[in-house]
Amino acid sequence: MEAGGQPAAAHVSVILPVHNAEAWLDECLRSVLQQDFEDSMELSVFNDASKDKSMTIIEKWKVKLEDSGILVVIGGHDSPSPRGVGYSKNQAIAQSSGSYLCFLDSDDAMMPQRVRLQHEAAVRHPTSVFTSHGPTVVMPTWFCSRAWFSHVGPFDEGGQGVPEDLLFFYSHLRKGGGVVRVDQSLLIYRYHPKAATHSVLETTIWTHRVRFLEERALPHWAAFTIWNAGRQGRRLYRSLTAESRRKVVAFCDVDENKIKKGFYSYEDSEERPKPRVPILHFRAARPPFVICVKLAARFVVAGYTQQITDMDPRWQNSEENKPHRHPCRSLTLS
DSSP: OOTTSOOOOOSEEEEEEESSOTTTHHHHHHHHHTOOOOSOEEEEEEEESOOSSHHHHHHHHHHHHHHTTOEEEEEEEOOSSOOOHHHHHHHHHHTOOOSEEEEOOTTOEEOTTHHHHHHHHHHHOTTEEEEESSSSOOGGGOEEEHHHHHHHOOOOOOOTTOOHHHHHHHHHHHTTOEEEEEOSOOEEOOOOTTOGGGGSOHHHHHHHHHHHHHHHTGGGOSOEEEEOOSHHHHHHHHHSOHHHHTTEEEEEESOHHHHHTOEEEOTTOOSSSOOEEEEEEGGGOOSOEEEEOOOEEEEEETTEEEEEESOOOOOOOSGGGSGGGOSSOEEEEO
16 A cells, blocks of 8 residues: 555556456456466456446455455446447546556456566567467457557547457557567457457458558558459459559469469459459569458357457568568568
8 A cells, every 4th residue: 555545556457348248257357366467466347337247246356356465446337328348448447557458358368377478578568569379469468558558549439330459459550569479378268249349340340451551551562462363352452542453463372263364354443444453373473462361260269169250450571471481571461
């Protein structure tokens, strides 16, 4: 305790927005209690108009957590309708005190080492967002300093249907932030029919991804190749602005049937003659590339395996993702 009886500021605040999460909260809060982080930690919960027994479960765990030295701060509202994940995260952050913010969803569970390992990484890289290993940048594994969040944030509060995590991530990159991956499993990510991610349309995510690609990468390239002559590659081409489409010199692929077609004709174009883009074997293509794929991942969650497609995106520009060990730049749009 500080002088005057006020609790000392925690070193790490676990940020937990909650809306009708009674089915998963016990496991989630138990994972907070089981953290092996030895410095001070608090849990900041914001209840976004839950109508189930979420608050009863939170109050029960508040006693257990505080008996173990983890301060619990609870806020919320009981309006007829929830205000959304972005609003709830912002409120949970505002009422917290930690120098570092560890984001957790109420339907997920942390591994005991999560806070400790991500805090160690955050101390070394103060302007980065930290995630665990995996094919995507998944919001529930984010960890960053409060100072950096204040520089980048807050989250968009548009409510249902708004990808507040993706918009924050793009703002983070615009302001020069980095991404550091802790190469260990840090969290059990639960994918289920009631997950908030289902409220965001795939077309909304796609539009944000393409616009960010055009903002951040394509202005630096006089020409580029789309690696995928199939449905996803053609969709990307059609989604580009006319200026960006004129920079596409070719599609490339490994599928001989697609390559034999020789070119892709953009029939919906108002240009005359209609654009005809060559389709090449990837060995004949010129960098830089935009690799356009549809990710599929398998997660084992609560005893069953769920096929997941079109997960949240990340921009990849690492050696392991460069096609056929080509010494060139590439971006992956998934």
